[in-house]
Amino acid sequence: INKIEKAIAEGRCFWSFEYFPPKTETGITNLYDRMERMYGLGPEFIDVTWNAGGSSSDVTMQICQTAQSVYGLETCMHLTCTNMPREKIDKALAECKAYGIQNILALRGDPPRGQEQWTKVETGFSYAADLVRYIREQYGDYFCIGVAAYPEGHTENPSRDEDLQHLKAKIDAGADYIVTQLFYDVGLYLNWLKEIEEFGIHVPVLPGIMPIQSYGGFKRMTTLGKTFVPQHILDALEPIKDDDKAVKEFGIKLAIEMCNRMKDAGVRGFHFYTMNLERATRLILEGLNFVAPMELVKPLPWNPSLAKNRE
Numbered sequence: 001i002n003k004i005e006k007a008i009a010e011g012r013c014f015w016s017f018e019y020f021p022p023k024t025e026t027g028i029t030n031l032y033d034r035m036e037r038m039y040g041l042g043p044e045f046i047d048v049t050w051n052a053g054g055s056s057s058d059v060t061m062q063i064c065q066t067a068q069s070v071y072g073l074e075t076c077m078h079l080t081c082t083n084m085p086r087e088k089i090d091k092a093l094a095e096c097k098a099y100g101i102q103n104i105l106a107l108r109g110d111p112p113r114g115q116e117q118w119t120k121v122e123t124g125f126s127y128a129a130d131l132v133r134y135i136r137e138q139y140g141d142y143f144c145i146g147v148a149a150y151p152e153g154h155t156e157n158p159s160r161d162e163d164l165q166h167l168k169a170k171i172d173a174g175a176d177y178i179v180t181q182l183f184y185d186v187g188l189y190l191n192w193l194k195e196i197e198e199f200g201i202h203v204p205v206l207p208g209i210m211p212i213q214s215y216g217g218f219k220r221m222t223t224l225g226k227t228f229v230p231q232h233i234l235d236a237l238e239p240i241k242d243d244d245k246a247v248k249e250f251g252i253k254l255a256i257e258m259c260n261r262m263k264d265a266g267v268r269g270f271h272f273y274t275m276n277l278e279r280a281t282r283l284i285l286e287g288l289n290f291v292a293p294m295e296l297v298k299p300l301p302w303n304p305s306l307a308k309n310r311e
């Protein structure tokens, strides 16, 4: 049983942080600094996205290896089927095992940039469920496997019932838990939790929380994913949309309210889309009383110089 499964089984509140691979060397160095600082916030695990089988997948692998084997963070690597022939999948899984990474978020992936429709590559897989099955066949119980789900339905699939069937297929293929797409309507999420339960899906679900960091980014993200935004959120944002600081503060307040409502309804694990940023996630965790305010956070174990600065 690894750390993710243990946290889920214990039924206590926990949180996890998602990062994406930066495009430049400086970006990567900055991300490592953030990850070090955010270690003090006690994430149960961190995960790193995988980019369409392109060049940045090497960066994903490198960050995951460092996080797991140098920083000792329980690390989950995203792995997609996009542009991934079988031998590349084999290589990625073997490398994970070699570095002690025991968690995979198995995805089909988005189409590569500039391509409208998703297509399978020769010797690759068509759906996330096929990837989950393959990982189980090759590695037994070595990996704890997560899969993605969409409380508002997947954008490519107009049928809610089919979407649920496809989600169930991923669990039946051996997935251990679910992480959701971002959403801003907690009621909708809680109803969907009931819906999947009635559909026979009983694995733990971690809601994906994306704090609003900027008005433009929020608009882009919700339009792209066709995310439903409740009117009260639109109304609150309208008068402050040109004030970046006010938007950020609102985003933090909103995320705290959303998490508290979910917590009251029995949700225990929370997955934060950090966008590689620290402040919003830290203030949300403080607002939820999940962590002590910054000054009281324990120093990091592997970096004495940083620990000294804190003292």
Ligand code: FAD
Pocket (backbone or CB within 6 Å): 048, 049, 050, 051, 052, 078, 079, 080, 082, 105, 106, 107, 108, 109, 110, 126, 127, 128, 129, 147, 148, 149, 154, 155, 156, 157, 162, 163, 166, 170, 179, 180, 181, 182, 208
């Ligand atoms: P699947 O579960 O395979 O579903 C894809 C579509 O096919 C759905 O419409 C589904 O209903 C349909 N479908 C499934 N099985 C069948 C079947 N047997 N017959 C017909 N239709 C079927 N993308 C990245 O590129 N990199 C990432 O790191 C990444 N991380 C993500 C993390 C999370 C938490 C989430 C929610 C999404 C992430 N994505 C990522 C985006 C994801 O790759 C896309 O949403 C993608 O379009 C679907 O991936 P999936 O794994 O859900 O696919």
